[in-house]
Amino acid sequence: MIDLHGHYLPGLDDGPADLATAVAMCRLAAAGGCDTVVVTPHLRRDEWPEVTPGRIREATAALQAAVGPAPRLLPGAEIRVDSDLLADLAAPGRVLPLGDSPALLLELDPWGLGPDPVALVHELRHAGWIPVIAHPEHIPFLAGDPELVAHLVAAGARLQITAASLLGEAGRGAREHARTLVDEGLAALVASDAHGVDWRPPGLARARAEVARQWGEARATELFETAPAALFAAAPRARGAGETV
Numbered sequence: 001m002i003d004l005h006g007h008y009l010p011g012l013d014d015g016p017a018d019l020a021t022a023v024a025m026c027r028l029a030a031a032g033g034c035d036t037v038v039v040t041p042h043l044r045r046d047e048w049p050e051v052t053p054g055r056i057r058e059a060t061a062a063l064q065a066a067v068g069p070a071p072r073l074l075p076g077a078e079i080r081v082d083s084d085l086l087a088d089l090a091a092p093g094r095v096l097p098l099g100d101s102p103a104l105l106l107e108l109d110p111w112g113l114g115p116d117p118v119a120l121v122h123e124l125r126h127a128g129w130i131p132v133i134a135h136p137e138h139i140p141f142l143a144g145d146p147e148l149v150a151h152l153v154a155a156g157a158r159l160q161i162t163a164a165s166l167l168g169e170a171g172r173g174a175r176e177h178a179r180t181l182v183d184e185g186l187a188a189l190v191a192s193d194a195h196g197v198d199w200r201p202p203g204l205a206r207a208r209a210e211v212a213r214q215w216g217e218a219r220a221t222e223l224f225e226t227a228p229a230a231l232f233a234a235a236p237r238a239r240g241a242g243e244t245v
Contacts, residue, residue, distance in 0.1 A: 001204050002228035003029055004038040004098055005078065005105055005134055005160055005191035008202070009059045012041040013048045015195050023066050024197050030071045032203025038098050039063070040105055043077035044088070053077070053096040074099030078107045078134055082114045086123060103130040103231040105160070112141035118151050125156040130231060132158045135193060137165045137177040149186060158188035158227070163207035164200065166190065182215060182223075190223045 006029070007015030010022040029037050039060050041051050053075075060075040067073065076098040079085070088094040089104075097104050104124065108117060117133075124131045133152065136142045136159050142149055153159060164170045165178035181187040190211070194202035204224055212220035 001033045001224045002036045003034045003192050003204055004228050005040050006194040006202055007041055008039040009041050012051050021197055022063055025202050026067045029202035033205040034071050036072045038074045038076040040076045040078045044080040053093055056096055078105050080107050099232055101232045102234050103132050105132045105134050107134050108139055110140050118155050121152055121155040121157045132160050134160055135162045137161055137174045143177045153186050159186055160189040160191050161187045162193045163190055163204050166207050166210055189227050
């Protein structure tokens with residue numbers, strides 16, 4: 001399985017405070033069935049202005065060296081959405097996709113502040129990006145507007161729900177909304193959104209087993225394996241002159 005959303009890097013954001021905890025998290029992820037983990041610290045957040053794509057890449061390489069070959073770690077970020085995002089995407093080195101794929105893990109404002117999300121998804125798709133919306137079941141303005149969620153998916157967004165939500169470990173509301181997204185075929189991916197060893201730990205095996213039990217083995221394979229792998233198999237987007245990621 002591929003865990004494409006987790007805060008594994010030490011000392012960068014609200015993930016692990018030290019290298020030992022980060023290594024333990026990676027080993028828990030591997031024990032929970034993940035052979036590939038995309039490390040996704042918060043990017044473009046005022047709380048952690050020192051987090052940059054360069055620092056994320058360096059920290060990913062250092063953590064991989066400490067962990068060993070398994071699981072494989074890929075650099076990424078949970079990218080805060082605001083009105084300046086499109087400009088930053090056009091500038092070199094300001095935004096980091098998931099594992100150098102064309103996929104962007106997006107953190108929408110909980111109350112819908114910032115650009116219109118459907119228009120933003122249209123813009124990103126037109127520019128060759130694949131927008132992945134992080135944990136929509138935890139975003140109040142989305143959880144209360146199923147029609148908007150459907151419009152986002154129709155515009156080309158992929159919805160990433162959190163394993164703990166499906167298991168009922170993030171509250172009844174998150175559980176109900178996450179399961180509705182799976183029921184209605186709107187959820188595209190499941191990830192851990194891990195932050196520590198005890199609080200929000202990594203590992204996807206229990207959530208995968210629950211999806212297989214409730215919705216069948218084929219759906220579990222799609223949400224935990226096929227769909228995330230397809231993001232990395234997607235053709236690289238064409239870049240503008242001088243643009244890098």
